[in-house]
Amino acid sequence: MRKVIALLLVAFVCLAGVVAGGSGESSGDTYKIGFIGPLTGDNANYGIRCSNAARLAINEINADGGVDGKMLELIAEDSEGTVDKALAAYEKLAYMDEVCAIIGPVFTSPALAVAQRCQEDGIVMISPSATHKDVTAQPATNPDGLNYVFRTVPSDALQSEVAGHYFYEVLGYRKLASLYAMNDYSQGLALGMKETFEALGGQVVAEETCMVGDKDFRTQLTEIRAAAPEAVYIPNYTVEDALILEQAAQLGVNVPFLSSDGFSDPEIYNLAPDFTDGVIYVGPAQAEASSILADFQVAYSEAYNGDSPDSFATNSYDATYILAAAIDRADSADTTAIRNEVAATDDFQGANGTMNFAANGDLVASQGVYEVEGTTPVYVGAFQVVDGHIVQVD
Amino acid sequence: MGTLTLYMQYIVNGLTLGAIYSLIALGYTMVYGILKFINFAHGDILMVGAFIGLIIYNALTGGEAADPSAWTLIAFFISMLISMASCAVLGMVIERIAYKPLRNANRLAPLLSAIGVSFILSNGAAWIFGTQSRRFPYPFENTPIHIGGISITPHQIVMVVVSVAMMLLLTFFVNKTRMGKAMRACSLDQSTSMLMGINVNRVISLTFAIGSALAAVGGMLAAFDFRVYPSMGTMTGLKAFVAAVIGGIGNIQGAMIGGILLGILEAVGAPLLHIPNGMRDTVAFAVLIIVLLVKPDGILGKNEREKV
Numbered sequence: 001m002r003k004v005i006a007l008l009l010v011a012f013v014c015l016a017g018v019v020a021g022g023s024g025e026s027s028g029d030t031y032k033i034g035f036i037g038p039l040t041g042d043n044a045n046y047g048i049r050c051s052n053a054a055r056l057a058i059n060e061i062n063a064d065g066g067v068d069g070k071m072l073e074l075i076a077e078d079s080e081g082t083v084d085k086a087l088a089a090y091e092k093l094a095y096m097d098e099v100c101a102i103i104g105p106v107f108t109s110p111a112l113a114v115a116q117r118c119q120e121d122g123i124v125m126i127s128p129s130a131t132h133k134d135v136t137a138q139p140a141t142n143p144d145g146l147n148y149v150f151r152t153v154p155s156d157a158l159q160s161e162v163a164g165h166y167f168y169e170v171l172g173y174r175k176l177a178s179l180y181a182m183n184d185y186s187q188g189l190a191l192g193m194k195e196t197f198e199a200l201g202g203q204v205v206a207e208e209t210c211m212v213g214d215k216d217f218r219t220q221l222t223e224i225r226a227a228a229p230e231a232v233y234i235p236n237y238t239v240e241d242a243l244i245l246e247q248a249a250q251l252g253v254n255v256p257f258l259s260s261d262g263f264s265d266p267e268i269y270n271l272a273p274d275f276t277d278g279v280i281y282v283g284p285a286q287a288e289a290s291s292i293l294a295d296f297q298v299a300y301s302e303a304y305n306g307d308s309p310d311s312f313a314t315n316s317y318d319a320t321y322i323l324a325a326a327i328d329r330a331d332s333a334d335t336t337a338i339r340n341e342v343a344a345t346d347d348f349q350g351a352n353g354t355m356n357f358a359a360n361g362d363l364v365a366s367q368g369v370y371e372v373e374g375t376t377p378v379y380v381g382a383f384q385v386v387d388g389h390i391v392q393v394d
Numbered sequence: 395m396g397t398l399t400l401y402m403q404y405i406v407n408g409l410t411l412g413a414i415y416s417l418i419a420l421g422y423t424m425v426y427g428i429l430k431f432i433n434f435a436h437g438d439i440l441m442v443g444a445f446i447g448l449i450i451y452n453a454l455t456g457g458e459a460a461d462p463s464a465w466t467l468i469a470f471f472i473s474m475l476i477s478m479a480s481c482a483v484l485g486m487v488i489e490r491i492a493y494k495p496l497r498n499a500n501r502l503a504p505l506l507s508a509i510g511v512s513f514i515l516s517n518g519a520a521w522i523f524g525t526q527s528r529r530f531p532y533p534f535e536n537t538p539i540h541i542g543g544i545s546i547t548p549h550q551i552v553m554v555v556v557s558v559a560m561m562l563l564l565t566f567f568v569n570k571t572r573m574g575k576a577m578r579a580c581s582l583d584q585s586t587s588m589l590m591g592i593n594v595n596r597v598i599s600l601t602f603a604i605g606s607a608l609a610a611v612g613g614m615l616a617a618f619d620f621r622v623y624p625s626m627g628t629m630t631g632l633k634a635f636v637a638a639v640i641g642g643i644g645n646i647q648g649a650m651i652g653g654i655l656l657g658i659l660e661a662v663g664a665p666l667l668h669i670p671n672g673m674r675d676t677v678a679f680a681v682l683i684i685v686l687l688v689k690p691d692g693i694l695g696k697n698e699r700e701k702v
Contacts, residue, residue, distance in 0.1 A: 218404075271527060
């Protein structure tokens with residue numbers, strides 16, 4: 001018996017070695033691009049879609065002859081959405097694989113940590129989805145004092161500002177409640193929205209928190225119910241938002257729910273299909289219906305068993321193309337040259353429309369507002385805050 | 395809304411949470427009572443139970459599209475029975491492979507083995523099913539009932555009723571049947587029981603079978619609220635373990651009381667102490683530490699000297 005177990009264990013270890021070894025092999029003369037995101041765990045849906053989109057872009061570029069005849073190679077590392085795993089992934093990518101740039105990390109907290117390292121080591125990082133305002137505010141600690149951190153997703157500072165103005169000025173709410181997870185992303189949005197909303201004269205009457213991974217929100221929702229707000233702002237990831245919506249319905253919290261770009265992941269409609277009706281969320285502004293976006297969506301769906309990409313995956317796709325174009329112009333794998341070319345990106349035409357970076361690496365963008373009808377998000381329009389008032393851009 | 399209604403609502407919420415903890419705590423407590431060892435893989439058996447239940451339920455009803463009807467209710471019971479049976483077998487197999495060979499080893503060895511099994515189960519599930527959460531559709535109409543400002547869902551009622559029923563059945567089994575008597579004998583002294591002609595191996599297998607079947611029930615009931623995903627057993631298992639310790643590990647009624655108490659503490663503790671809800675696990679674990687300091691054997695635990 002014991003021998004059998006020992007044999008089984010040995011077999012297991014060998015198998016694990018084979019599986020782990022298969023992914024990271026380098027093949028000669030390529031430009032290596034790293035990816036960091038949650039590929040396993042509760043929120044793997046975000047990371048898998050983003051890495052799929054990056055891989056799709058790279059396959060397309062390679063099928064087209066690569067960059068100056070050299071192939072691009074994506075090395076995807078799993079962060080499980082945690083800071084320490086993301087840093088371990090960064091160290092592998094930066095020091096062992098010696099990638100010339102990194103796409104990701106997907107979540108804010110890992111992105112904050114990896115951004116510091118990228119600034120220090122001088123490696124370009126483009127996050128498709130880390131929205132916290134501080135991600136692009138890390139000091140450039142590299143010898144040249146250059147900024148190496150970019151993102152193809154609008155900053156939270158922008159999102160929460162538009163959210164606060166939209167809720168107050170357009171929807172006319174004066175009393176809101178918020179229920180947010182204690183992580184950088186949700187907290188950043190909730191506090192930012194509160195600041196804007198209260199500066200306008202509104203009031204956040206109940207501010208409730210939870211932990212990522214919590215399954216029971218009834219205590220918080222009961223308190224929110226007692227505070228009688230006009231609407232509840234829930235800027236969280238889909239798993240939490242799905243449970244919050246369902247339990248709110250059960251507890252009779254019959255006010256509209258407002259959310260953030262985390263809600264743009266279609267997974268929410270699998271998890272809580274009966275409770276998404278009427279949710280209004282601020283997310284990425286929709287690109288004008290371009291052939292690039294439509295082609296991307298079709299290609300993605302064909303490549304990945306009919307799955308549809310979320311907005312972060314679209315950002316990841318654009319980030320990969322921006323990077324490839326920068327490598328092409330830099331004509332080398334030199335990280336400083338690549339950084340200069342990424343920063344010099346000028347009116348890049350991507351799936352998200354025309355894209356430019358501000359000096360701090362932030363995306364220049366407006367925000368989209370969506371209203372969910374049943375299980376279909378309906379686009380209301382793109383908004384910007386101009387001179388302290390919200391303006392619809394298109 | 396009055397403060398009283400508010401707190402009534404917290405208690406209702408806490409009760410249902412506690413019912414799940416109790417059901418799972420029973421498995422920890424039974425194994426501990428007999429083997430004096432903590433089966434850390436128990437939480438993951440709950441996850442396996444939820445997955446098996448979900449797959450069979452979906453196969454029987456045709457998945458998401460099925461509206462609640464008499465048939466979905468029957469399908470739910472069939473899937474629960476199959477899930478219980480499968481988990482019972484799984485529990486026995488795990489015991490035979492991973493724990494029995496270590497029964498006379500250092501006390502740390504089976505504990506580490508259990509942690510290993512826990513990883514194998516959750517990673518295995520992640521490998522087979524993927525890591526995303528899945529929804530377990532309600533087999534019955536889950537329209538909440540409102541009683542004077544308090545909302546209760548039928549699901550919450552089912553959870554409490556099933557948990558209490560399971561505990562009563564288990565108490566009856568342990569106190570009134572021959573096998574139950576054998577179990578109690580084994581928990582007092584294994585070698586003497588063996589000398590008295592009790593098949594100790596069979597008793598231990600049965601203990602694992604019952605504990606795992608209860609975990610399957612807990613997993614399926616929790617699945618409506620928690621969703622089904624490979625790591626669902628980890629935190630729930632840990633909380634249930636805390637519940638077992640609070641109630642007095644090794645004691646069946648203790649597990650029930652500990653679970654309910656923990657659930658209510660979690661729901662009421664944070665608002666009562668005016669701390670953010672995001673930190674409510676702190677309350678649960680602070681209570682654990684206090685219990686361990688003040689009454690290390692738990693609320694219903696017997697104060698007996700450890701024979702080393």
